[in-house]
Amino acid sequence: MKILLLNGPNLNLLGKREPEIYGSQTFEDHFTALQFQFKEVELGYFQSNIEGEIIDKLHQAEEDGFDAVILNAGAYTHTSVGIGDAVAGIRTPVVEVHISNVMDREEFRHLSYISKHAVGVISGFGLKGYELAVTSFI
Numbered sequence: 001m002k003i004l005l006l007n008g009p010n011l012n013l014l015g016k017r018e019p020e021i022y023g024s025q026t027f028e029d030h031f032t033a034l035q036f037q038f039k040e041v042e043l044g045y046f047q048s049n050i051e052g053e054i055i056d057k058l059h060q061a062e063e064d065g066f067d068a069v070i071l072n073a074g075a076y077t078h079t080s081v082g083i084g085d086a087v088a089g090i091r092t093p094v095v096e097v098h099i100s101n102v103m104d105r106e107e108f109r110h111l112s113y114i115s116k117h118a119v120g121v122i123s124g125f126g127l128k129g130y131e132l133a134v135t136s137f138i
Contacts, residue, residue, distance in 0.1 A: 001040070001041045001042070001067050001068070001137065001138055002041070002042040002043075002044065002065050002066050002067050002068075003041055003042070003043055003044070003066060003067060003068045003069070003070060003134060003137055004043075004044045004045070004046065004057070004061055004064070004066040004068070004069045004070070005031065005034075005043060005044065005045045005046075005069075005070045005130060006045075006046050006047075006054060006057055006058070006069055006070065006071045006072070006073075007027065007045075007046070007047040007048075007072050007074065008047070008048065008049070008051075008054055008071075008072060008073040008074035008075070008076045008077075008083075009048075009049040009074045009075055009076060010049065010074055010075070011027060011047055011072060011074055012027070012047050012049070014026055014027045014030075014099075014127075015027075015029070025127060027045075027047070027127075030127045030130065031043070031045050034130060034131065034134065037131065038134050038138070040138070041134060041137075041138060043134070044064075044066065051076055051080055051082060051083065052082075054071075054073065054076065054083055054086075055082055055083060055086045058071075058083070058086040058087060058090055058092075058094075059086060059089075059090065061090060061092045062090060062091060062092045066092055067092070067093075067137070068092060068093050068094070068095070068137045069092055069093070069094045069095070070094075070095050070097055070130060070133040070134065071083075071087070071094050071095070071096055071097065071114065071118070072096075072097045072098060072099070072130075073096070073114060077096070077098070077102075077109075077112045077113065077114055078109055078111050078112065078113070079113070080113055081113050083113065083114060084112075084113030084114050084116070084117060087114050087117040087118060088116075088117040093119045093137070094114070094117070094118045094119065095118060095119060095120045095121070095122060095133040095136055095137070096112065096114045096115055096118040096120070096121045096122070096123075097121075097122045097123070097129045097130055097133050098121075098122070098123040098124070098129065099125075099126055099127060099129060100123070100124060101123055101124030102123050102124075104124070119136075120133075120136060122136075
């Protein structure tokens, strides 16, 4: 099993940005812990603040041998028809993940252009959401 963890804008700031919402651990440290926890799974990781790069990674996932994608599109979740269309257009299954409970935040965050096309959505469990998403595929 090979799974791509794909993070969108501002998630490179985890550990620094709004720790009361997102916690104090960097994603790189969390990714290392996930690799240790799921030794039987090959995990890949990519983060971009650029919408087109995220779309390109989704399009490339199957060709790169990924069996699944765990996508936290960050704010693009609520604004990017293009990322939603990319998820709809690929055969690789996608689980949408959010660190915070988006339904407990600003109203504009209640809309997702991705959820309809994802096999599942995990929201509000902090970084543990990525662990839950990996577990859903194995």
